[in-house]
């Protein structure tokens with residue numbers, strides 16, 4: 001019996017557990033001090049009323065023999081895929097129904113897609129990065145090379161002629177940096193991938209936060225992406241589904257490597273190792289695309305984005321460099337006075353009772369940076385932004 | 396870019412599509428003939444009232460800011476794991492909370508668990524078998540050896556001293572054969588695995604159909620299983636969750652191979668590639684374990700089992716050999732007169748309008764056998780059993 005020894009190469013992340021410990025110690029020493037969490041990567045507003053209504057209606061169906069639903073198609077019901085096709089079509093992206101796969105989360109699909117690729121591939125991952133891209137490949141034993149995201153490139157690394165990569169992760173708008181690629185920048189990545197036969201894994205989990213007309217919501221808005229890109233998207237941040245679980249992955253028919261169609265491979269993977277998203281959850285997801293559903297979910301996104309704008313305004317006033325916030329719930333700030341990420345974490349907790357996320361936790365290039373998010377309560381975010389400004393001033 | 400070429404070695408299963416085509420042709424030729432489906436592997440009764448109530452209540456929570464649930468623990472909420480611990484404890488199996496992992500389906504977990512094992516392992520799979528065990532290993536490129544389940548061994552293959560296997564699949568009560576291992580038989584498998592350092596993957600998806608006191612519901616009722624076995628179970632058949640999606644997998648703390656703890660590896664796998672089961676679904680699953688929940692879900696299982704008994708009685712009267720039915724919704728019958736599986740399929744459709752599943756579709760040893768299930772409607776099952784008897788008589 002041989003175990004998968006690659007698991008030994010995983011480095012434990014102590015990021016969020018260390019944060020929790022530090023906050024616990026501080027709270028014990030300062031029981032009177034209110035803690036405001038601006039580090040959170042989870043939504044806080046409830047499900048929208050049209051989504052709640054759709055859930056109740058679907059639950060009723062499940063309780064009656066005539067309208068009960070057992071196993072559904074592993075890749076999702078037609079009613080939801082049709083709604084997604086119309087959503088893509090708004091931006092001129094025409095997808096076939098069998099190019100869309102409904103799943104239980106972008107995290108699952110981003111991890112599981114790797115089943116389709118040989119271990120003997122080189123993976124290009126931005127740094128800093130959503131840790132899942134790295135860990136899933138370490139588990140499989142693939143070579144990883146990093147694309148440095150820095151203040152100089154606006155935290156948007158571009159293709160390098162001398163780097164050979166077979167699988168390329170792009171996340172735009174980005175977690176943790178909030179930076180978002182323009183159409184021209186994505187075109188450069190698509191051209192690069194097509195020239196070299198690489199596959200882009202495009203994480204669009206935050207597309208609904210985009211305001212800038214020049215930032216594509218989907219990689220398929222870019223010419224030639226259908227022969228090189230797989231797209232992952234999620235209802236988690238778009239509609240507050242982090243605890244309700246629904247996502248969608250697009251694998252174009254035109255994406256072929258060797259003699260294999262990746263669409264057919266992913267269909268085979270999902271029909272073999274997956275049994276679909278709950279019927280009631282797919283009904284809830286479809287309700288997001290009704291007129292009322294769009295209105296209600298857009299209002300929540302506006303709320304989070306307004307929070308990000310409040311934080312951004314405080315940083316502007318304090319003269320601190322940051323990116324993100326505009327097309328993203330995330331703000332990525334440079335720690336003032338050349339401080340290191342964890343030193344600034346301690347300082348902010350000590351002087352403002354505000355908790356953020358040290359950039360160093362997302363990769364080596366994150367050192368000296370700090371992530372703040374707009375997912376909190378509006379009133380508390382205003383208070384925290386004020387305190388943040390003051391805490392920076394005393395430095 | 397190297398694709399996973401193992402996908403080329405997958406054989407397409409045309410089992411259910413061939414059945415559908417044959418039925419369509421027959422229906423066109425005999426529009427007046429009612430078709431009764433006894434081949435179905437999916438539940439047909441609605442969710443139980445206590446489950447429906449729990450879903451509605453949880454949906455209400457999700458619609459209010461104060462009670463909203465975002466990301467939960469990837470491995471499941473404590474309230475559900477506690478309920479599962481009590482369920483296991485009824486049979487004397489004491490589990491720690493961190494040995495239980497809540498998932499979205501036994502199919503997912505059975506597929507994904509393979510991430511923990513090297514490709515260079517030999518896998519022992521019974522034949523006939525639930526096709527997922529085979530296909531998931533073909534995809535990864537592992538060697539597969541088969542344990543023949545035959546009429547001679549009651550479709551319950553036992554360990555063979557001369558067969559070297561690292562991963563061993565057991566499914567009891569079995570799909571497709573309905574056969575269930577006794578305590579002594581499972582003890583032999585556990586001893587064999589412990590002696591050789593193999594890992595048993597024990598699929599208990601049908602445990603709730605067990606009536607026989609000598610048939611363990613859990614592999615952990617058997618001495619020594621905690622050092623060699625992983626158990627998969629599901630609410631799909633137990634509580635009609637095929638379209639609602641919830642399962643649980645047990646990985647004991649004592650299960651260690653090399654220097655690696657499989658429990659820690661699976662935790663790492665799930666926290667990296669999975670984001671948990673919907674909160675509302677976990678509340679629904681917990682409701683199965685309330686007094687009313689148990690009463691209602693047991694009633695559904697009794698209904699299906701009564702259907703299986705009706706089919707079994709017809710076969711007894713016709714003098715046809717079969718196994719299953721007693722501890723299982725499945726009945727595995729020998730095709731009369733030495734007929735082959737597909738020939739009997741055609742005969743039964745032609746002479747009775749009854750649709751079953753040809754045993755040959757589950758593996759080479761399934762040739763000459765036929766699967767019938769108790770998941771249909773009671774009235775129709777009675778009618779089908781009558782017609783089955785008549786169709787066999789004309790042979």
Ligand SMILES: Cc1ncc(COP(=O)(O)O)c(C=O)c1O
Pocket residue numbers: 041104105106107108130171174175203205233234235236242246247670
């Ligand atoms: C960049 C990125 N991709 C994917 C995910 C996972 O989303 P889901 O909730 O759909 O699993 C997240 C969640 O935080 C994320 O930040």
Ligand SMILES: Cc1ncc(COP(=O)(O)O)c(C=O)c1O
Pocket residue numbers: 275436499500501502503525566569570598600628629630631637641642
């Ligand atoms: C033997 C066996 N294991 C597992 C499963 C999968 O169950 P789930 O619905 O939990 O994915 C099935 C479903 O038919 C099955 O027959």
